[in-house]
Amino acid sequence: MKTRTGPIVEVRNIYKSYRRGTQTVPVLEDITFDIQEGEFLALMGPSGSGKSTLLNLIAGIDKADSGTITVGGIEITSLSETELAGWRATNVGFIFQFYNLIPVLTAFENVELPLLLTGLSRSGRREHVDLALKAVSLSDRADHYPSQLSGGQQQRVAIARAIITDPTILVADEPTGDLDRHSAEEILDLMERLVHELGKTVIMVTHDPRAAGKAHIIKHLEKGVLNSDVHSEDTL
């Protein structure tokens, strides 16, 4: 566990727009907010409100037009593309709507993937992967390929992959969007446990009010502008 004071994510005056032909479409306008360590934050809003874009910026896979984002004390908006890739490898855990597992790799190998970017030995990697798979209760499925797993199981493998490098933040884009209610519930419980038991910081984009209900704080985006915070208890 990292010990530090102040917010783990600082977003300051972020502007982002897309070019559509000759037109420039603004997506995010002057976004400023903080996320505290160990916080579970949900970003909500209608389609096209810019919530996924904001998540991508915090995760370091997209570049803002202006403004700064600092994660864990590192200003990621000033990093080069190569530095950013290196930073993501150890600081960000991704959870996607469609799991995004590599179909030709087994559950074990999928979880091991981010560790290949670290200097860890083969046996060290095996130890970590075993632990992560155990944490998502899938130790018995290590040798299965994604196609041999249910949607819920695949998302659990994806979560194991996201936490394997003990990243600074976990970003989840509609993590329950492709799951049935029961599996969605399981995944949300698992994410809640990551926050409560392991002290992870989670930033989640969702349409689903039930998913957002698990978060500590819900932020609403509307046409690229952030509305005031809502504590999850108020939405329920």
Added chain:
Amino acid sequence: MAIPVSYSFRNLWTRRLTTILTASGMALVVFVFASVMMLAEGLRKTLVETGSYDNVIVIRKGSQSEMQSGVDRASASIVETAPEIAIGADGRPFLAKELVVIINLLKRGSDKPSNITIRGIGEYSLALRPQVKLVEGRMPKSGASEIIAGESVAKRFRGAGIGETIRFAMRDWTVVGIFDAGRTGYSSEIWGDVDQLMQAFRRPAYSSVLFKLRDSSEFQKVKDWIEHDPRLTLEAKRETRYYADQSEMMAKFLRILGITLTIIFSLGAVIGAMITMYAAVATRTAEIGTLRALGFQRRNILAAFLIESMLLGLSGGLMGLFFASFMQLITISTVNWQTFSELAFSFTLTRGIIVNSLLFSLIMGFVGGVLPAVRASRMNIVDALRTS
């Protein structure tokens, strides 16, 4: 650390049908490439193995082959006196004065005549060529119209079998023995007593003088002497060099033909690989986005797709080589354009050909894969992830 090779390999395995079809195109090219190289090598080997390193062949200065050469009896006797020549068991120089004549013979089962080399041999001719062994019958008696035939000649030419007779130089010659000369050029020859043949063909001079060196390192010395003695207009070559020179023209022609053909064919195979790899990149866009998001660099993606494409090329190469290796079972008989005589040789697979073929297939894979791999590595992460 890079994306593991197993990722590239398993992706190829997952789309087996496409992989096999694309690799087959490359296999065809490698097959043609390897086969032509094997042909050139077979020819070279047959001719080069015909000679021994310690043997020196003396021919008339400026003549390309024994057939064009003439060494008169006096010159041959002068050569015989060289002290560098090894001494045979009977105390005489380990040397053979030989005659080479080309005649026409009919092939078995056809009326088509083909050229065949007749070699007039001396006492030491057989001993000078350890790769030649009498396998059936006996050696010709001196003074008799008797000949022995190489196995390949005995099999393929009318009247060349043991006990049969062939008519040439206005005489009937009885085949009294069959010799095995392995894959060397001698297996396409007929041998008889040199004095008998010179008489029959009314030749006043030998074609060549062949001798074994007392000490292999003395070659230069004896060569200088033969080539500078004012009484002689002869040149001396190591026997291996002599036969290598003989094969040069045809082997070079085959190699140029082979390389030209394969370069043209390989364009098609490379385009095939490129289409396959572009399709692979297109279907795996989300995967590429995921790998990039996880922290893999552009160069890792580039390498993974290049490795995949090169593995594709390699599998084509292995497939092509596998089929080409069966070509070794085939023996080809053709005219040696330098001596205008019949020459039988096989496709020969060497380590060099294997390495070159595989290298060639890897290059085809690389060239076919480079553009799709660059496209994969340049994808925008967010756009790539959106395709899922």
